[in-house]
Amino acid sequence: MAHLIDATLCDPDLRGAKLSGADLSGADLRDATLCDTDLREADLRGADLTGADLPDGWTVRQWAGCGSARRMTTLAIWPGGHRVWCGCFSGSVEEFAAQVEQTHADNPTHLEDYREIVASMRRLLAR
Numbered sequence: 001m002a003h004l005i006d007a008t009l010c011d012p013d014l015r016g017a018k019l020s021g022a023d024l025s026g027a028d029l030r031d032a033t034l035c036d037t038d039l040r041e042a043d044l045r046g047a048d049l050t051g052a053d054l055p056d057g058w059t060v061r062q063w064a065g066c067g068s069a070r071r072m073t074t075l076a077i078w079p080g081g082h083r084v085w086c087g088c089f090s091g092s093v094e095e096f097a098a099q100v101e102q103t104h105a106d107n108p109t110h111l112e113d114y115r116e117i118v119a120s121m122r123r124l125l126a127r
Contacts, residue, residue, distance in 0.1 A: 002017075002019055002022035002023070002024075003022065003023045004022065004023065004024050004027045005023050005024075005025050005026055005027070006025070006026040006027065007024075007026075007027045007028065008027075008028045009027065009028060009029060009032065011030075011031045011032070012029065012032045012033070013032075013033040014029075014032055014033060014034050014037050015033050015034070015035055015036050015037065016036045016037060017034075017037045017038070018037075018038045019037055019038055019039050019042050020038045020039065020040045020041055020042065021040075021041045021042060022039075022042045022043070023042075023043045024042050024043055024044055024047045025043045025044070025045040025046055025047060025085075026045070026046045026047060027047045027048070028047075028048050029047055029048060029049050029052055030048050030049070030050045030051055030052070031050070031051040031052065031053075032049070032052040032053070033052075033053045034052050034053055034054050034055055034058075035053050035054070035055055035056065036055060036056075037055055038055075039055060039058070039076075039078070040078065040081075043085070043090070044060070044074050044076055044083075044085060045072075045074065045085035045086075045090065046071075046072045046074070046085070047074070048062075049062065049074075055078070057078060057079040058076065058077065058078045059075075059076070059077040059124060060074065060075070060076045060077075061074070061075045061120070061121075061124060062074045062075075063117050063120075066086065066110075066113060066114065066117065067086075067087075067104070067110045067113070067114065068107070068110060069087060071086055071087045072086075073085070073086040073117055074086070075093070075121050075124065077124060077125065082125060084096040084121065093118065093121045093122060093125060096118065096121075097118045100114040100115065100118060
């Protein structure tokens with residue numbers, strides 16, 4: 001399994017790479033060529049995928065500066081599945097929504113911000 005934690009890759013061509021289950025957390029994958037790359041179950045927590053050419057059927061959206069820790073929240077959608085990463089959280093959109101409600105129950109500002117993100121995620125999944 002590949003571990004590219006916090007790796008800085010300059011316009012990488014990872015076409016056809018087998019990165020299933022790889023730890024890509026914090027990796028700089030801007031403008032990466034990832035078509036035909038196996039990213040199933042890869043940890044994309046905090047990875048920068050700006051401008052990346054994703055595998056067919058994949059969508060990745062990221063929200064920066066979320067919550068009190070100003071974290072990056074990432075949603076990856078692929079044929080047949082999806083995953084959310086935010087801080088130490090990793091799970092489904094519905095699990096994320098429940099965690100947000102529990103964690104930020106006493107902080108209406110962060111709760112509202114995260115609720116808006118969850119609503120955006122749900123819209124993306126409904127497409």
